[in-house]
Amino acid sequence: MTGFIDEVVKRPLCAVFSAMEMFNESIRGGQGIDGMFSRFAHVMASPTICGCNGPMSSPSVSQPGLMEAKSIESPASRAIGGEFTNEDELILERVEAALADGRVLKRWWDQTYPDRFAEKFELQRVFNRPANSFGFFDQVRLNRGPLPVMGNFQDMFYDQPRTPTNVRQEAAAWMRDQLREFVLRYFMRVSAFRQPEVYVESQRPDLPGYLERLSWCSEPSILRQGFGFTQHYYKLRDTGQIGKFPAGSESVIVDLREIGEKYEWIVVKVRIFDFAFRFKLLGTNGPELSIPLAEQSYLVLSREFILNEDDPTPHSLGRYGFGYAFIQDPQQGLIGYGPGQFSAAIELINFEVSHNGEIRVAMVFVVNRPERIANISLNPVDWSFRLADLFSFGLTSRIFAPVKDTLEMIPNSVDSFDPVYGFVSLVNTLSANQAAQQLCISREQLEKDFLAQHFTQHYVTLVGSLLTWRQIPDWLNSAALPEWVVLGRSS
Amino acid sequence: MAFDLMQLSAGTIELLVPGQEGRVIWQEFRNKLEAFNLFENVDSALDLTWKPGLPLRQLVKKTEALDTYRTVWATEGLGHYHTEMCWEHGRVPHSVITNDDVRGLPAATMTALHAGMGLSLANRLLKTIEIRSPEARIYDVLVQFIELCRNNAQPGYLGATYEALGLVIRNLYPQLVQVVDRQLQRIDENQVGYFWHGVGRGIYFAPTNFLPFNNAPWRAVEMSQREPPHEIGRLNALAGLVWALVLVNIRHPQVLEMLLKRHRNELTKSDAFSNGVSSSILIWRDSTADDSYLSALCQHQPESSDMTLVELWNQQVLQACRDALHRFYPVLKEHDCLGEVFRYQSLPALVARLQKERTRRVT
Numbered sequence: 001m002t003g004f005i006d007e008v009v010k011r012p013l014c015a016v017f018s019a020m021e022m023f024n025e026s027i028r029g030g031q032g033i034d035g036m037f038s039r040f041a042h043v044m045a046s047p048t049i050c051g052c053n054g055p056m057s058s059p060s061v062s063q064p065g066l067m068e069a070k071s072i073e074s075p076a077s078r079a080i081g082g083e084f085t086n087e088d089e090l091i092l093e094r095v096e097a098a099l100a101d102g103r104v105l106k107r108w109w110d111q112t113y114p115d116r117f118a119e120k121f122e123l124q125r126v127f128n129r130p131a132n133s134f135g136f137f138d139q140v141r142l143n144r145g146p147l148p149v150m151g152n153f154q155d156m157f158y159d160q161p162r163t164p165t166n167v168r169q170e171a172a173a174w175m176r177d178q179l180r181e182f183v184l185r186y187f188m189r190v191s192a193f194r195q196p197e198v199y200v201e202s203q204r205p206d207l208p209g210y211l212e213r214l215s216w217c218s219e220p221s222i223l224r225q226g227f228g229f230t231q232h233y234y235k236l237r238d239t240g241q242i243g244k245f246p247a248g249s250e251s252v253i254v255d256l257r258e259i260g261e262k263y264e265w266i267v268v269k270v271r272i273f274d275f276a277f278r279f280k281l282l283g284t285n286g287p288e289l290s291i292p293l294a295e296q297s298y299l300v301l302s303r304e305f306i307l308n309e310d311d312p313t314p315h316s317l318g319r320y321g322f323g324y325a326f327i328q329d330p331q332q333g334l335i336g337y338g339p340g341q342f343s344a345a346i347e348l349i350n351f352e353v354s355h356n357g358e359i360r361v362a363m364v365f366v367v368n369r370p371e372r373i374a375n376i377s378l379n380p381v382d383w384s385f386r387l388a389d390l391f392s393f394g395l396t397s398r399i400f401a402p403v404k405d406t407l408e409m410i411p412n413s414v415d416s417f418d419p420v421y422g423f424v425s426l427v428n429t430l431s432a433n434q435a436a437q438q439l440c441i442s443r444e445q446l447e448k449d450f451l452a453q454h455f456t457q458h459y460v461t462l463v464g465s466l467l468t469w470r471q472i473p474d475w476l477n478s479a480a481l482p483e484w485v486v487l488g489r490s491s
Numbered sequence: 492m493a494f495d496l497m498q499l500s501a502g503t504i505e506l507l508v509p510g511q512e513g514r515v516i517w518q519e520f521r522n523k524l525e526a527f528n529l530f531e532n533v534d535s536a537l538d539l540t541w542k543p544g545l546p547l548r549q550l551v552k553k554t555e556a557l558d559t560y561r562t563v564w565a566t567e568g569l570g571h572y573h574t575e576m577c578w579e580h581g582r583v584p585h586s587v588i589t590n591d592d593v594r595g596l597p598a599a600t601m602t603a604l605h606a607g608m609g610l611s612l613a614n615r616l617l618k619t620i621e622i623r624s625p626e627a628r629i630y631d632v633l634v635q636f637i638e639l640c641r642n643n644a645q646p647g648y649l650g651a652t653y654e655a656l657g658l659v660i661r662n663l664y665p666q667l668v669q670v671v672d673r674q675l676q677r678i679d680e681n682q683v684g685y686f687w688h689g690v691g692r693g694i695y696f697a698p699t700n701f702l703p704f705n706n707a708p709w710r711a712v713e714m715s716q717r718e719p720p721h722e723i724g725r726l727n728a729l730a731g732l733v734w735a736l737v738l739v740n741i742r743h744p745q746v747l748e749m750l751l752k753r754h755r756n757e758l759t760k761s762d763a764f765s766n767g768v769s770s771s772i773l774i775w776r777d778s779t780a781d782d783s784y785l786s787a788l789c790q791h792q793p794e795s796s797d798m799t800l801v802e803l804w805n806q807q808v809l810q811a812c813r814d815a816l817h818r819f820y821p822v823l824k825e826h827d828c829l830g831e832v833f834r835y836q837s838l839p840a841l842v843a844r845l846q847k848e849r850t851r852r853v854t
Binding site: 030031032033034035036037038039041042045046086089090093094096097143144145 | 531532575614625626627661662663664665666668669673676677697698699714718720721
């Protein structure tokens with residue numbers, strides 16, 4: 001009797017559940033259908049009703065000795081102290097792939113610059129300032145396949161010694177030593193800064209809540225600019241051990257000269273201040289949708305991205321710089337493209353001191369072209385629970401988690417929708433592409449806007465860092481450096 | 492019974508369908524159904540009662556009543572069935588095809604048994620991966636899989652066991668294809684080749700390519716070139732796809748002929764197609780000794796006035812058959828290296844290397 005029930009009830013149910021598990025996987029349509037039908041057929045025909053304990057059930061494969069002969073270790077098994085959280089592991093497991101992509105992009109850049117790009121275009125103009133730039137579109141062959149990329153190059157004047165001509169040579173050599181220390185040791189600690197803030201009287205008494213809204217008194221507000229770097233993980237070069245930087249040392253970015261010597265790589269997080277997503281539906285004079293975003297991204301720095309060259313050419317006293325590959329965030333947010341959401345990207349920031357002491361900065365950015373800009377969920381279950389959570393302070397999702405999981409297994413042909421590219425496609429379809437040709441409503445225009453925004457943010461960061469660079473009389477005198485520089489608390 | 496009914500219906504429809512191509516497609520569907528049915532339902536095909544611990548020798552003996560074609564597929568099913576019994580017995584399989592019980596088994600059963608065992612090992616281990624398992628966990632499972640294969644397979648047939656991973660992942664865990672590719676690259680480059688060869692085989696058996704509609708099975712070629720992210724993957728996936736198609740349709744060379752006719756441009760861009768043909772012929776030769784189906788395939792000529800197709804057939808299929816039977820098989824068999832053909836690689840180079848090693852040993 002048990003056998004009969006197993007075959008007539010349990011097996012078909014197991015087959016259905018096993019097939020339905022594919023709904024939980026983010027996978028392309030055809031392969032998902034293959035997975036569902038294969039699972040169904042497999043459970044129905046299998047000699048045992050395996051999969052009924054859940055296709056994710058664990059057979060007892062952990063017999064002693066099975067793994068003893070294992071000669072290869074996983075990254076997690078090499079962790080120091082084993083204190084990694086799930087979030088740490090999700091980041092760490094993406095490091096090597098991001099680095100591999102970054103190395104390919106860097107090699108591609110070295111081979112392609114200055115004029116072998118498939119499409120090169122003007123990006124920004126800076127009036128009466130010695131800076132120039134260009135943007136480009138092209139395709140790079142990564143290990144995992146071809147990737148359409150875009151990017152920009154910007155080159156700008158940074159500083160020069162103000163000294164009489166007869167001591168110019170000594171001054172240039174002094175600038176070189178100063179710059180080396182500043183770029184390789186301190187730049188990442190001080191590349192974020194605060195804009196001037198309104199003075200607020202600290203003696204002012206607190207107002208009751210109902211009066212606060214009527215007050216004209218200045219409120220304390222912090223306006224940060226630039227990039228705020230913090231360091232999180234590292235891999236030691238000698239032992240291959242992966243570790244986490246101790247709490248409290250996140251802002252004290254290691255001396256970049258140690259990368260390649262002591263560290264195989266380090267992972268840092270960058271917070272990009274003053275970053276907003278802007279979108280104008282009705283042209284430049286129309287209303288603008290501006291969403292200020294707390295953008296951040298994990299980055300990995302390895303030896304290939306560090307530049308430390310003294311006297312590289314007869315006209316150059318030194319080249320110093322750093323770069324990084326972007327690590328894609330495991331979580332997907334509302335914005336489908338931007339820092340944290342790049343599938344492959346690198347940034348290089350290289351300074352050069354000429355023989356007369358003039359310093360210039362060249363910055364390179366190469367990134368995958370966006371497939372989508374925004375992710376608006378089209379899942380009604382997700383909407384309903386978000387709404388309910390709003391009124392229940394998040395309790396609904398917690399209490400009804402099993403119900404939510406079950407409802408979310410119902411198939412949905414479209415997971416999310418991109419209103420930005422959706423709009424671009426719609427107006428171009430309706431106007432036979434006239435919108436793109438005459439009004440610049442096109443994906444390409446949006447991509448150029450992204451690059452322009454990228455240019456501006458790096459320009460602002462470099463100009464901002466100039467004040468920090470100039471206010472320290474001697475970067476080599478570490479004992480005399482202010483604490484906020486040493487500890488990386490510039491903002 | 493459902494499969495039998497489907498086969499019967501397909502046979503009837505095949506008779507009614509107008510045009511040569513339509514009939515070939517329905518014939519291909521019937522063949523695939525028969526092979527799949529024999530593998531998945533080997534217990535009912537051989538009238539086995541579920542008795543964990545039944546010696547493999549006794550199980551294999553039951554295939555003697557079948558013809559050669561059905562024997563090959565049923566034997567692969569037995570490899571899977573026998574390994575499943577080990578799992579159900581509450582133990583991790585060990586020495587499944589290396590223990591004393593296996594010594595008396597015909598050598599012709601080895602490839603199919605190893606391939607079937609690989610499917611069970613892969614599926615059981617992959618079940619332990621949870622939806623949000625980090626890649627490090629998947630890496631560990633892959634290492635376990637390789638270890639289990641080594642503990643259970645004969646060294647010469649290890650490739651047959653490794654390759655099963657790709658088929659299982661492509662069809663039962665398709666969400667893992669890309670991550671497994673990445674992790675295998677860290678473990679061993681050769682494993683990447685076996686994996687994508689298995690994926691190619693999986694694409695052939697994928698449900699969306701199973702039914703004789705929507706341009707199936709021909710669109711599987713396009714899938715084998717689209718899904719892998721790199722050249723090694725594409726070469727192996729195509730070789731694996733062709734391999735499966737040849738073995739399933741070995742009694743009907745016109746299926747292979749139709750594939751070549753439909754995809755002549757894609758299939759002749761590399762030697763992956765001829766590699767798939769040669770490798771499958773080798774394995775069929777090893778699994779059936781002197782089989783009449785093999786002779787018929789190796790003498791088949793397209794009934795077509797399309798001279799380009801005839802020429803292609805001679806170059807890509809007949810030459811591959813001759814090479815497989817006369818140049819490659821004797822050397823690979825002698826060196827106990829048949830498992831090597833479960834991934835795309837230059838067979839002439841492999842054979843030359845083995846011969847060179849032998850010469851070096853002799854001198």
